[in-house]
Amino acid sequence: MNTLFDFPEFFTINIGQYVESFIKWLIHNYDFFFDAIKEGVLWFLLHARSVFMWFPWVGVIIIVFILGWKLISWKSGVTFAGLLFLIGAMGLWDEMMLTLSVVLVAVVIACLIGVPLGILIAYNSRFGAMVKPVLDAMQTMPSFVYLIPAIMLFGLGSVPAVFATVIYSTPPAIRLTSLAIKGVSKEMVEAGNAFGSTKWQILTKIELPQAFPTIMMGINQTTMMAMAMVVISSMIGAKGLGLNVLQAINRIDIGMGFEAGISIVFLAITIDRITQGIADKYKFPK
Amino acid sequence: MSAKIKVEKLTKIFGKRPKEILKRLKKNQSKEKIFKETGYTVGVKNVSFVVNEGEFFVIMGLSGSGKSTLIRCLNMLNKPSAGNIYVDGEDVVKYSPSQLREFRQKKAAMVFQNFGLFNHRTVLGNVEYGLEVRGMTQEERKIIALETIESVGLSGWENKYITELSGGMQQRVGLARALANNPDILLMDEPFSALDPLIRRDMQLELLDIQSKLKKTIVFITHDVNEAFKLGDRVAVMKDAEIVQIGEPEDILNNPSNSYIENFVRGTDRSKVLQAKHIMVKPNAMVNLKHGLKVAIKEMESNSISSVFVVDDNRKLEGIISIDSAIEAVKNKRTFREVLTQDYFTTDEETYMEELIPMAIDTKYPIAVINENRKLMGIIMRVSVLSGLIQDHSI
Ligand SMILES: Nc1ncnc2c1ncn2[C@@H]1O[C@H](COP(=O)(O)OP(=O)(O)OP(=O)(O)O)[C@@H](O)[C@H]1O
Ligand SMILES: [Mg+2]
Numbered sequence: 001m002n003t004l005f006d007f008p009e010f011f012t013i014n015i016g017q018y019v020e021s022f023i024k025w026l027i028h029n030y031d032f033f034f035d036a037i038k039e040g041v042l043w044f045l046l047h048a049r050s051v052f053m054w055f056p057w058v059g060v061i062i063i064v065f066i067l068g069w070k071l072i073s074w075k076s077g078v079t080f081a082g083l084l085f086l087i088g089a090m091g092l093w094d095e096m097m098l099t100l101s102v103v104l105v106a107v108v109i110a111c112l113i114g115v116p117l118g119i120l121i122a123y124n125s126r127f128g129a130m131v132k133p134v135l136d137a138m139q140t141m142p143s144f145v146y147l148i149p150a151i152m153l154f155g156l157g158s159v160p161a162v163f164a165t166v167i168y169s170t171p172p173a174i175r176l177t178s179l180a181i182k183g184v185s186k187e188m189v190e191a192g193n194a195f196g197s198t199k200w201q202i203l204t205k206i207e208l209p210q211a212f213p214t215i216m217m218g219i220n221q222t223t224m225m226a227m228a229m230v231v232i233s234s235m236i237g238a239k240g241l242g243l244n245v246l247q248a249i250n251r252i253d254i255g256m257g258f259e260a261g262i263s264i265v266f267l268a269i270t271i272d273r274i275t276q277g278i279a280d281k282y283k284f285p286k
Numbered sequence: 287m288s289a290k291i292k293v294e295k296l297t298k299i300f301g302k303r304p305k306e307i308l309k310r311l312k313k314n315q316s317k318e319k320i321f322k323e324t325g326y327t328v329g330v331k332n333v334s335f336v337v338n339e340g341e342f343f344v345i346m347g348l349s350g351s352g353k354s355t356l357i358r359c360l361n362m363l364n365k366p367s368a369g370n371i372y373v374d375g376e377d378v379v380k381y382s383p384s385q386l387r388e389f390r391q392k393k394a395a396m397v398f399q400n401f402g403l404f405n406h407r408t409v410l411g412n413v414e415y416g417l418e419v420r421g422m423t424q425e426e427r428k429i430i431a432l433e434t435i436e437s438v439g440l441s442g443w444e445n446k447y448i449t450e451l452s453g454g455m456q457q458r459v460g461l462a463r464a465l466a467n468n469p470d471i472l473l474m475d476e477p478f479s480a481l482d483p484l485i486r487r488d489m490q491l492e493l494l495d496i497q498s499k500l501k502k503t504i505v506f507i508t509h510d511v512n513e514a515f516k517l518g519d520r521v522a523v524m525k526d527a528e529i530v531q532i533g534e535p536e537d538i539l540n541n542p543s544n545s546y547i548e549n550f551v552r553g554t555d556r557s558k559v560l561q562a563k564h565i566m567v568k569p570n571a572m573v574n575l576k577h578g579l580k581v582a583i584k585e586m587e588s589n590s591i592s593s594v595f596v597v598d599d600n601r602k603l604e605g606i607i608s609i610d611s612a613i614e615a616v617k618n619k620r621t622f623r624e625v626l627t628q629d630y631f632t633t634d635e636e637t638y639m640e641e642l643i644p645m646a647i648d649t650k651y652p653i654a655v656i657n658e659n660r661k662l663m664g665i666i667m668r669v670s671v672l673s674g675l676i677q678d679h680s681i
Contacts, residue, residue: 187398187400187402188402188403188404190363190398190402191396191398191402191403191404192415192419193363193390194361194363194390194395194396194398194402195390195391195395195396195415195416195419195463195467196386196387196388196389196390196391196392196416196419196420197387197419198387198419201419205415205418205419206404209404209406209407210404210406212406
């Protein structure tokens with residue numbers, strides 16, 4: 001009778017072991033591939049970081065003000081500028097810039113992967129059906145889990161942080177791109193065909209411009225998810241605001257934790273509203 | 287007249303395996319039966335017709351009769367299940383994808399019922415589209431697009447977005463987008479159905495204008511009989527995926543080949559369809575001015591009419607003379623020219639009967655039909671205009 005209550009031990013399949021050996025096999029055989037990725041991402045990261053760190057803080061605040069003002073309203077512009085100023089006032093300006101560079105690099109990579117994949121899925125529903133469960137898994141898997149293969153493949157530092165962030169944050173870019181492309185009016189595509197467009201012309205001259213506002217919403221969500229990974233990715237060595245939060249946890253330093261935490265919130269709000277603003281700006285009446 | 291488009295035994299079946307349905311069609315199974323038993327829709331069934339160069343060819347029929355399916359086959363937006371479509375002698379059905387693209391870019395442009403305009407582009411951007419797709423440089427295509435925009439009366443609106451325009455203006459953009467490509471053939475699927483009646487009338491007149499200037503071959507779809515007869519040089523009537531009659535408007539009007547068409551045509555106002563050229567008769571009596579008054583009197587006498595049109599050597603209309611004034615002139619020794627009157631109406635061949643009615647009521651003479659050189663082409667007896675009115679109501 002016991003066999004019905006306790007799961008039989010002889011029946012265990014060690015799936016974890018398979019995954020582990022798969023990753024090891026990857027590392028062993030595609031070493032050069034991951035090294036190349038690592039080099040590329042690192043190059044991108046360092047450049048982004050040095051640009052961000054070099055940029056005068058006044059310039060950043062002015063740019064944020066102008067974006068907020070042009071895209072939404074002057075009040076929003078003032079608010080965003082004020083939020084960033086507060087982060088600086090808490091002495092976390094450099095940390096913010098480090099965080100921003102990791103997020104930016106991750107989002108750019110996520111879009112470079114996500115938008116073309118989204119287009120492919122929209123064009124090929126069989127491929128879409130195959131990819132969908134993978135996307136679901138990527139989004140529901142606890143994000144800590146990504147840290148392990150990230151470390152195994154890329155070691156410690158910002159590169160694995162970017163890797164984990166990309167995996168976690170790409171799905172919305174894929175999903176909304178495919179949704180947007182599928183939603184383009186059939187009549188417009190047909191008109192494009194009737195005038196003798198190639199498939200590429202239909203995509204670039206009709207579908208992508210039509211889909212742009214929705215794709216921007218996807219990018220907005222991707223950015224927000226990347227922000228959500230900031231603290232987690234600092235566990236494997238990403239510098240920035242996340243690291244401050246971690247240190248505060250270690251030292252049980254409420255003040256420091258609060259400052260770093262609220263800074264992440266401020267930064268997230270600002271990025272969210274600005275990317276949302278871009279999406280709204282290019283929305284045309286149907 | 288040479289054939290521009292020649293459609294031969296064209297069939298379009300919607301569904302994955304049309305071959306089996308074709309067999310059923312061969313066995314003369316009806317469209318309904320096929321749909322009931324297989325779920326396949328026969329959109330167009332064994333249709334053949336010819337559209338001549340420069341012709342305004344109208345396809346009319348009730349909703350669901352297969353008009354759109356047919357016109358969309360002409361540029362292969364629908365791939366025919368069987369049959370051939372020859373344009374300038376080449377079979378469009380056999381075109382490779384790149385040949386087809388070139389055909390769509392250069393030879394046949396389409397105007398859509400719901401306009402199908404790009405709302406992410408301005409008016410200019412829309413009109414340029416076809417040229418852009420062809421790979422024309424920006425400067426070149428802008429010049430052409432601006433000219434075309436002007437020709438449809440939208441100058442000054444180039445930089446507006448589509449949503450800022452009224453329906454009528456949007457369809458002008460649709461038309462301009464097609465015309466900018468300078469295609470030989472315009473395919474127009476109910477282009478004016480979404481417009482309100484007044485704007486629709488303007489657009490119809492403008493299209494006729496464009497047609498007479500540019501001499502395009504036009505295939506035009508409508509479910510409105512009046513529109514069909516007003517615009518079409520020839521009209522094809524579709525029913526249940528087949529063409530049931532093809533002919534000139536007045537043929538169809540006067541000899542509907544079956545009760546379906548008769549019903550269709552019943553609602554039409556003849557006076558809006560028939561033109562001067564349809565109801566005029568050859569002037570059996572007319573007098574050359576230089577032959578003199580006596581001949582004129584004889585001519586009237588022998589034809590037992592009380593007035594006669596007077597022309598010169600080239601049959602150019604000089605005036606009209608009545609029997610009374612002719613006799614009086616002979617008595618008082620006045621010249622022919624002195625007693626000629628100009629107290630009659632003239633019209634050209636294209637004028638609709640509608641506009642002739644007030645003239646016919648207002649005059650005691652026949653109406654003279656003349657061409658642009660005042661040459662007398664025919665005359666319209668008052669009775670044929672006015673009796674037509676009564677006939678119309680008794681159909
Ligand atoms: N893509 C399609 N797939 C399946 N059936 C279709 C398709 N397009 C049209 N049909 C069917 O073919 C028949 C003819 O349709 P079509 O659109 O040609 O009619 P129509 O004469 O243009 O009518 P309307 O005046 O309403 O535009 C209809 O029964 C329609 O349901
Ligand atoms: Mg239709």
